[in-house]
Amino acid sequence: MPVNICQQLNNAKDLDKASYVSALLAHMTLKEKIGQMSQFNNEDENLRSLIKNGAVGSVLNEVDVETINEFQRLASEESRLGIPLLIGRDVIHGFNTIFPIPLGQAASWSAELVEDCARIAAVESANNGVNWTFAPMIDISRDPRWGRIAESLGEDPLLCSTLGIAMVKGFQGDNLADSSSIAACAKHFAGYGASESGRDYNTTNIPENELRNVYLPPFKALADFGVATFMASFSDLNGVPVTGNSWLLNDILRNEWQFPGALVSDWESIPQLVTHGFAVDEGSAAFEACRAGVDMEMASDTYAKYLPALIEDSQLELKQIDTKVTRLLNLKFDLGLFQTPFTQSTPLTEPLNRAHLAVAKKAASQSCVLLKNKQKTLPLLPEKIASLAVIGPLANDGYEQLGTWVFDAKVDSSITCLEAIKDYVGDTVEIKFAQGLATSRSNNQEDFNQAIEIALTADVAVMILGEEAILSGEAHCRSTIDLPGCQEQLINAIYQTGTPIVLVIMAGRPITLEKILPKVAALLFAWHPGTMGGPAITDLLFGSACPSGKLPVTFPRTVGQIPLYYGQKNTGRPASDDTFVDIDAIQVRAPQTSLGMTSTHLDTHFTPLFPFGFGLSYTQFDYKDIHVSIPAVIIGEIFQISATLTNSGNLAAEEIVQLYIRDLVGSVTRPVKELKGFQRLYLSAGESKTVIFNVHSDELAFYNRKMQLETEPGFFHAWIGGDSTTELKTSFELMAK
Ligand code: BGC
Secondary structure (H helix, E strand, O other): OOOHHHHHHHHHOOOOOOOOOOHHOOOOHHHHHHHOOOEEOOOOOOOHHHHOOOOOEEEEEEOHHHHHHHHHHHHHHHOOOOOEEEEEEEEOOEEOOOOOOOHHOOOOOOHHHHHHHHHHHHHHHHOOOOOEEEEOOOOOOOOOHHHHHHHHOOOOHHHHHHHHHHHHHHHOOOOOOOOOOOOOOEEEOOOOOOOHHHHOOOOOOOOHHHHHHOOOHHHHHHHHHHOOOOOOOOOOEOOOOHOOHHHHHHHHHHHOOOOOOEEEEOOOOOOOHHHOOOOOOOOHHHHHHHHOOOOEEEEHHHHHHHHHHHOOOOOOHHHHHHHHHHHHHHHHHHOOOHHHHHOOOOOOOOOOOOHHHHHHHHHHHHHHHEEEEEHHOOOOOHOOOOEEEEOOOOOOOHHHHHHOOOOOHHHHHHHHHHHHHHHHHHOOOOOEEOOOOOOOOOOOOOHHHHHHHHHHHHOOOEEEOOHHHHHHHOOOOOOOOOOOHHHHHHHHHHHHHOOOEEEEEOOOOOOOOOOOHHHHOEEEEOOOOOHHHHHHHHHHHHOOOOOOOOEEEEEEHHHHOOOOOOOEOOOOEEEEOOOOOOHHHHOOOHHHHHHOOOOOOOOOOOOOEEOOOOOEEEEEEEEEEEEEEOOEOOOOOOOOEEEEEOOOOOOOOEEEEEEEEOOOOOOOOOEOOHHHHEEEEEOOOOOEEEEEEEEEHHHHHHHOOOEEEEEEOOEEEEEEEEEOOOOOOEEEEEEOO
16 A cells, blocks of 8 residues: 555654654645535545545544544545544533533633533543543633523633643643644634624624723634634624724734744634625635635535635635644644554543532532522521422423533433432431423423422422523524523412522523522522532532532613722722612602713612622631732832631532732723622631732733733732622732832
8 A cells, every 4th residue: 555645753762843744745735725624514425435535624523433433534534644533522621521611611610620620521531532622612712692602701801711720731731643632722712702792793882992802812812822723703893894804803813912822723613704794705805805815614625625816816825824724734743643543442541430520519509509598498408308399491401401411411321319319318307309391491480389389389490491402502592591491480479378489590691680599598509510510519409518609790770880890990980889879769750960980870770780700608608807918019029918717617618719910090981890809718717817819910901002011000909708709808009010
């Protein structure tokens, strides 16, 4: 059999990446180069012959290991050059073992845990031949109507950057060439989370200053960290769809940030440049995307069809193509694919093994946020309860608790709340179950009676409600974010029985809960918790674990408050309790000037229902003695901000300590608070700790009016506490060198 060029290069020992890739490039025809820039869905009927012909650089959505090995064999042994394939898959929050949705993982504020989840997802997907995931999604998300908020790490740039890096570490491991590592992808570059009205794929208008200060920092952080790839967003950014946006993809990503990795389009986003009204036909769409900086086309074939002629006509230069192909071949080299294109048929570790499930349980537990606990309703004490009514469409549904993007989940392995509660209490507590509603969306109240009946005779009603999986995720946006269907009516009906309600909500986004909050004694927000949701929630309900999650996103009172986020600007007329006038307090025919004249709505309070960073515990944490090590800091210096944290309850628990800073005056206005540090700390009952944050003055830098990143001298406030409304405050000055 003739030896192909890759086999020859593999035999030439000790070739470094640059020499290997440039030698390979020198042997490639233009068609073969464009082949490397093309990613095909696994369902393409001509896929095998296309691979053999060198027309495919990557396949997405194939997860059968034998089929993948067959594809790799065709590519590495039967194509002229022998270049192996990138095998892409959306491994978003687990592969076979499903962890909480990313927004849930973000509620753990634990980089360590998020990394562990991604590591397991990498191992399980690598078992099946996947070598590239389209995660993490690091779009700042401040609109809970947007279905993809579920896939996000929340509203804050620091939290999102820190956890995004943790995911990349988990996916990519110490070395991309390890058989358990997969390449990560920072997506969707950039601004997708700002889709107008939270409607997917919608226009985004983000002033450059806001883009640089809020939306880009997570992408910059991941680029600096070494994420292997980027994905361009579907969306239109300030009039130029990102797929054809040379300013974002070339000027910022390549020139300013010097990102060396490959950039993939989103699904068919190149031909969609025509639909956007940005390109006249698919040929010019291919031209715009290639010129702007898209290295690989996902799912469509405009590159294959039109790039050859565009090069021939000299509209595009061959060296542009070579740069793109070099990035893609570099990635294949880094992944070790030239040496080892095949996946072993014996898995690296068994999927869903005990260790994986233990991490899934810990992640589900640490991501749950306790939002209300009237008179210590929780934890439930089995010795004080004779019977429990478990009610709701999500109480016993192993699929719905997994959430969005779970193509490869083993649904049968999910343990539901009902199963786990029964298992936990054994014979000690009588458990009765009524679903009440067929689905979370149902408006049919026929089965309410069964639920009412079991609630009437129970000591406590545990209601497991929320959103089924399909109601969040890509293209699954909502115009209201109340509990869907007639779940509120179900709560009202159970409330009428007089039995106290413990409400557990599983959902892919914040839900507006103001109306139902007074009706429930306790409220635990569990997001979509994944495979081990049931056992994790059960341990929290019965006190075998203590809630420790904190909200990674603000919970509004009503949908009309959106966008509502803690890092807002002060405005010239900030809302305050002194000036706020509620609609019910307005006198008839009162002169308008009586209405406070500040930035509020009349028909809802100006605060959120639950602020960013909020979450209760079964113990009590107190903060005092905030202190700045240097009251007048010189730019360039590192200083410390500290406080004393005490666990004054009688239970050992973890607390997420948060540091916020406000720059009082800037050349562009600054947010009223910005998260600048956080730590998850364990304190035994009665223990006190000094919590110290090291702050470098560079962390106070922001993009100014000239779009330069600068640290401006001036006065600052700093707070340390358990959520973004903390009042434990100090101040310091930053002085020029
Ligand atoms: C999504 C991406 C995803 C891709 C591949 C697109 O519709 O926007 O996030 O990675 O599909 O499945």
